[in-house]
Amino acid sequence: MVFKRLRRAMGVGGPSVRTVLASPDCRPGGHLEGRVQLVGGDHPVRVSHLALVLVTRVGVESGDSGYDTTQEFGRRQVAGAFGLDPGQRYEVPFRFEVPWETPLTDLYGQHLPGMTMGLRTELGVARAVDQGDLGPVTVHPLPAQERLLAALLRLGFRFAGAGVERGHLYGVRQTLPFYQEIEFRPAPRYAQAINQLEVTFVTDPHRMEVVLELDKRASRLTAGRDAFARFTVDHQTADRTDWPAQLDAWLRQSLSHPFTG
DSSP, X not given: OHHHHHHHHTTTTOOXXXXXXXXXXXXXXXXXXXXXXXXXXXXXXXXXXXXXXXXXXXXXXXXXEEEEEEEEEEEEEEEOOEEEOTTOEEEEEEEEEOOTTOOOOEETTEEOTTOXXXXXXXXXXXXXXEEEEEEEOEEOOOHHHHHHHHHHHHTTOEEEEEEEEESXXXXXXXXXXXXXXXXXXXXXXXXXXXXXXXXEEEEOSSEEEEEEEEEEOOXXXXXXXXXXXXXXXXXGGGGGSOHHHHHHHHHHHHHHSSEEO
């Protein structure tokens, strides 16, 4: 009896959890659907809650250095308290709403280097929380995001990578404690002035803020520095703009001024 109590205290013989997604593909502001499947262990338990949470890798700056860590966001509880008998099978269907500011992981069927995204199942039993395996999730761009990224490619920019940084952008309303930077190598027409271009989207149901950060090359007269451009795009009207021409104008303006809003 004592041995059984020790096993239970250590989580041995507890319920097993498996999350099955109808599809791992989604977009910001969209949803993931699926089922959480539980099978009771060798003793009855009282489940306090069942939750789902998105997880991504985030870079954190600390003084002159930095490190990567995992960041949970978009948590949703999909079931409250219930009992689970030994061997009992229990299934919970869910519809998980994906936050609008969720970072992108793929574009045109290609994974963005540096990006990690997954959905984790959290099971609360006996005042302990069991965090299950991370199921991979693929986040595709919204139509407006895709149009802007496609315009940069048409201008001659090339993907260099992507990453997520903890923090908040100045002057931009964020609901999540981090933001994504999608990095591009410069197009030939800008190569003498730019080392790298970083694009950030901060999106809500109606519009998105677009932040362009340009790493400007040093010259004989000036040191290299960053320049920024920020503008707002409505989802409903994004297809009415000549984005290659518009982005070219903003980039040229940003190269001649330290900041444009």
